[in-house]
Amino acid sequence: MTKPLAGLFRARQKDAAGPALYARGLRLCGEHLAGEGDASGGPQVRLTRAIGAFAAALDSPSADPFDALLQVGERALETGGERGLGLALGLAESSAAIRQRSKGAWRLRGLALDGLGRGDEALRCYEVYATLLGDAPAAPEVARRMDTLRRRRACLDEAVALFPEQGAGLAALLAGPTATTAAVEPGFAAFVRERLAEHGPGEPAVRRLLELYGRHRRLVEQSAVPDPLLGGTVPVGVSGLRGLVAGRTVCVVSNAGDVAAGSLGAEIDAYDLVVRCDGYRLRAEGTGERIGLHAVTLRGAAPWAEPAWARPAGVRLVFGDPAADWRRAVRTRLVPGAQEHVGDASLRRPLGDPALLGEGGWEAATTTAFTVLRLLDFLDASPRLDLIGFTLPGRLRAREAEWVMDRATHVDDSKMRIALR
Known part of the structure; x- marks a missing residue:
């Protein structure tokens, strides 16, 4: 009974023994995708070509598949939407696992998290990116987003501190794993409405809370300008x-x-x-x-x-x-x-x-x-x-x-x- 099984195992090992052949096929497919022309040059087309270039780089001794992988992530960012940003985040996490000190990987990870509304996580990634840069300045868009996310979080923290007892629920939301912009915004708005109904608009703490809410809303709609005079x-x-x-x-x-x-x-x-x-x-x-x-x-x-x-x-x-x-x-x-x-x-x-x-x-x-x-x-x-x-x-x-x-x-x-x- 063992001989037929042994023969089957040997056959399967033989089939699995040629990954280089599969890699060559992947490279050929990748080169085809990377070379596809398109007059529109839209984000999805650029993403497809980047995927092709990455596939081709996997079997090319002269190419750097890591850089090609980051390029796929950048093109995925361009496509936007939950799927595009999710792909960018997954590729950024893979890139950071391959090279833990890659500035490009941490920047990409921060941008993807930021796009998904996960501001606190994005800020932590941006800070790692800035640390890896050393004395060099961060990319302007990253510096602007870091400043914006810090200002937004400061508004929320001060709002909770104005009403520490009633703010426990909002504080728990901010500390939880679902603290995305989509979840925090309605929670913050409800908190403001409740305090306004409870204390009235004449209360100084309520007036300050309304000011913080307005500032937070502006920062959600548009990034802060670190130097308004440019x-x-x-x-x-x-x-x-x-x-x-x-x-x-x-x-x-x-x-x-x-x-x-x-x-x-x-x-x-x-x-x-x-x-x-x-x-x-x-x-x-x-x-x-x-x-x-x-x-x-x-x-x-x-x-x-x-x-x-x-x-x-x-x-x-x-x-x-x-x-x-x-x-x-x-x-x-x-x-x-x-x-x-x-x-x-x-x-x-x-x-x-x-x-x-x-x-x-x-x-x-x-x-x-x-x-x-x-x-x-x-x-x-x-x-x-x-x-x-x-x-x-x-x-x-x-x-x-x-x-x-x-x-x-x-x-x-x-x-x-x-x-x-």
């Missing part, structure tokens, strides 16, 4: 911007690869004001290095959740609509000291604002380069206004290119330059 950044409107560009030569530089690969860097940096758009990259020889004005257009459903604008610039103009999204993005993504001037609300939608250009027909997806170019042309304060890297079709939308070429005074294909003055 390190001395000066807001500018239309007249202020005109004063900053008056009499100066200006060029708007394309983010295209042929500009970066070229040799116009010195000529670009010779302009008085160099304008760069959105997520630009610098290569000194090709693009130059100066950043006199950075223009960015808010895109997507949650533009305030994108990375902070940390690269230094003389002037930063943020274009976006509606006003509430613009205010929230400016509040959360501007970094203190990263710009000397920032455009105020009067400059947030120059093409469609009837108080400024008020031109109809421009699409919501108008390129940032054209928006800032049209604004600078309207100000009519610069003796020279050039576009660099926009001579090829497709760099501007059809109507934008038509507008530019109708007003161009000179086109130099060898220098990829279109002059409007």
Whole structure:
């Protein structure tokens, strides 16, 4: 009876003896997923490609699967929702188990917990991340969230201390494993209503409690701003911007690869004001290095959740609509000291604002380069206004290119330059 069983066990051991073959199959599937193109480039597509890259890295001696794993977590964060955040948290916990001192793993873990409303746990992860950084500053979004979570917890602790006997239930909720934002918010609101009904609005402790509740609600809705003055950044409107560009030569530089690969860097940096758009990259020889004005257009459903604008610039103009999204993005993504001037609300939608250009027909997806170019042309304060890297079709939308070429005074294909003055 034992011989057939022994043969079965040997057969199964033989089947299980080739994990490398399975790993190769996983790598091939991963390479296929990672190489999938998609014009929309949405969060779910980026997550799928990141999963593919991680799968491919598992069987590639030259790749680092740990970094690929963290990238999957970052893309899962982008997808949001309970499933996306849950995946990000699971991957962050796995990453922290693999490398206990990984700053990226602890940052990812904090962001995932924060997104799930588990603020106290998120704060502890952020603090580990900050400790691992040593003397280096934390990422701006993490520093902002740490400050916000600490302020929120301080509001709750002070509220409990105002009414220690009646606050036992709220204190127990805060100390429990279900102390998520979704659970704490209605508990805090009920606590405030009960104290108001019990003592009346004239009681000083009740007035203070109402003040704490209002502050807590604001901090739940929007992160705190550690430095409301943004390190001395000066807001500018239309007249202020005109004063900053008056009499100066200006060029708007394309983010295209042929500009970066070229040799116009010195000529670009010779302009008085160099304008760069959105997520630009610098290569000194090709693009130059100066950043006199950075223009960015808010895109997507949650533009305030994108990375902070940390690269230094003389002037930063943020274009976006509606006003509430613009205010929230400016509040959360501007970094203190990263710009000397920032455009105020009067400059947030120059093409469609009837108080400024008020031109109809421009699409919501108008390129940032054209928006800032049209604004600078309207100000009519610069003796020279050039576009660099926009001579090829497709760099501007059809109507934008038509507008530019109708007003161009000179086109130099060898220098990829279109002059409007």
